[in-house]
Amino acid sequence: MTGGGRAALRAQLTRRKPLATLREEAGPHHGGLRRALGALDLTALGIGAIIGAGIFVMTGVGAREAGPGLIVSFILAGVACAMAALCYAEFAAMIPVAGSAYSYSYATMGELVGWIIGWDLVLEYAVGAAAVAVGWSGYFRVILEGMGIHLPPAIALAPGAAPGALVNLPALLIVLLISAVLYVGIRESARLNSIIVGIKLCAVAIVILVGMFFIRPHNWRPFAPFGWSGISKGAAYIFFAYIGFDAVSTAAEEVIEPGRDLPRGILWSLLVCTILYIAVAAVLTGMVPFGEIDKNAPLASAFVVRGLNFIGGVVSMGAVMGLTSVLLVLLLGQSRIFYAISRDGLLPRAFSRVHPRFLTPYIPTVITGAAVGIAAALLPIQEIAELTNIGTLFAFVLVCLSVWILRYIAPDQQRPFRTPFVPLAPIAGALSCLYLMGSLPWVTWIRFFVWMAIGLVIYFSYGRYHSRVDAAASSAPAAAE
Numbered sequence: 001m002t003g004g005g006r007a008a009l010r011a012q013l014t015r016r017k018p019l020a021t022l023r024e025e026a027g028p029h030h031g032g033l034r035r036a037l038g039a040l041d042l043t044a045l046g047i048g049a050i051i052g053a054g055i056f057v058m059t060g061v062g063a064r065e066a067g068p069g070l071i072v073s074f075i076l077a078g079v080a081c082a083m084a085a086l087c088y089a090e091f092a093a094m095i096p097v098a099g100s101a102y103s104y105s106y107a108t109m110g111e112l113v114g115w116i117i118g119w120d121l122v123l124e125y126a127v128g129a130a131a132v133a134v135g136w137s138g139y140f141r142v143i144l145e146g147m148g149i150h151l152p153p154a155i156a157l158a159p160g161a162a163p164g165a166l167v168n169l170p171a172l173l174i175v176l177l178i179s180a181v182l183y184v185g186i187r188e189s190a191r192l193n194s195i196i197v198g199i200k201l202c203a204v205a206i207v208i209l210v211g212m213f214f215i216r217p218h219n220w221r222p223f224a225p226f227g228w229s230g231i232s233k234g235a236a237y238i239f240f241a242y243i244g245f246d247a248v249s250t251a252a253e254e255v256i257e258p259g260r261d262l263p264r265g266i267l268w269s270l271l272v273c274t275i276l277y278i279a280v281a282a283v284l285t286g287m288v289p290f291g292e293i294d295k296n297a298p299l300a301s302a303f304v305v306r307g308l309n310f311i312g313g314v315v316s317m318g319a320v321m322g323l324t325s326v327l328l329v330l331l332l333g334q335s336r337i338f339y340a341i342s343r344d345g346l347l348p349r350a351f352s353r354v355h356p357r358f359l360t361p362y363i364p365t366v367i368t369g370a371a372v373g374i375a376a377a378l379l380p381i382q383e384i385a386e387l388t389n390i391g392t393l394f395a396f397v398l399v400c401l402s403v404w405i406l407r408y409i410a411p412d413q414q415r416p417f418r419t420p421f422v423p424l425a426p427i428a429g430a431l432s433c434l435y436l437m438g439s440l441p442w443v444t445w446i447r448f449f450v451w452m453a454i455g456l457v458i459y460f461s462y463g464r465y466h467s468r469v470d471a472a473a474s475s476a477p478a479a480a481e
Helices: 003-013 019-026 039-050 053-094 101-109 111-146 169-184 186-214 227-242 245-250 258-287 298-305 309-343 362-378 381-409 424-438 442-466 468-480
Strands: none
Touching: 003 111, 019 101, 039 186, 039 245, 039 258, 039 309, 053 111, 053 227, 053 245, 053 258, 053 298, 053 309, 053 381, 053 424, 101 111, 101 309, 101 381, 111 169, 111 309, 111 362, 111 381, 111 442, 169 309, 169 362, 186 258, 186 298, 186 309, 227 258, 227 381, 227 424, 245 258, 245 309, 245 381, 258 298, 298 309, 309 362, 381 424, 381 442
């Protein structure tokens, strides 16, 4: 490649998508997505995504690593998320478009970084949805067993989970069902989510209010049996519990008043869920010795151990409903990420086609449902959750840095919401997320880099040749001549 060719490539890779173009896409336009969501819808959407597999399933994994120190693990993960949430809120209000961190990074760090984070978000939402579906299947089986119905391992568990296990059929079916709901429309999806959120908040309230009467203080000693490293590992695992508030921003183009309501939805949902998480962690580790907590259905099993089978069944029902709403929001976010990337030309145009009747990105909704369903049917939950966490943390790091960068390169841009304490808050958010990434197993890092390598191959073989931002920039000088 000649010097001129290298310079042209460098210019394309670092070319930023103009904020004016992003705002134009966010405004009313023919063939766009339907605006139907308000602040309460967004808060419910965030709670719907946050309270799910993390609290109903991953608390068991986190407690095995941190012991009663799981309470501190939730605080540690919550602080990291709070810093990232403030940065997300500024971007979401300023650039209310589908695409979340992908769109933000594209506008501040250039096309290559934008693609990398977009590809990372594909991993986050797809794998996260698969993990949630597996958790949903586990609680669903608990309910069936309480009714005397026992599914054979061949159709109830992923290969390797038990002798004779072939496919997790319940996980596959719930993914396909939720995908069908999302295909029909955002308004219907939001209504279903709000109903489910109410049910699972009741289940969490039961865990806290009933469980507090069965706490045995001696179960909290020693508080940190594995020291600070155990608390850090616990935070890295249960970070999965906080995934969701960022999904609020993926629905930005479907919000009626995005500048006002997006920051509210992001921050309110995170605050409510953090308080509930800390309370649940205290109750769970106080009810059952940390070494005896069930990793598959920790909350329901804690009540069963105490002889409260009925309460355990109620919690299981709440978990099934709760995980359903998480799955809905993650699948919604995944399809909107595909929609935004395709609209920029970095993926085939089919991914950004909007259904003429339902006004939803129906092609990525179908593809996402099929891919996530297959992953949920064939993979175990812990490995899926680890991969989801590293992808989410990486996205948070780039969003935090992007806010800081944009304050310098575009200081006069209108910002309906401003992240406080810049650059302190973005730096603290980026460093805390990097710290949690370092606590994940090395094999997770290897899988993450393999996924990123696949993404780079796709970009350099397709995306950079079809970039609409690059094409617009290239045609501008020609038009001027």
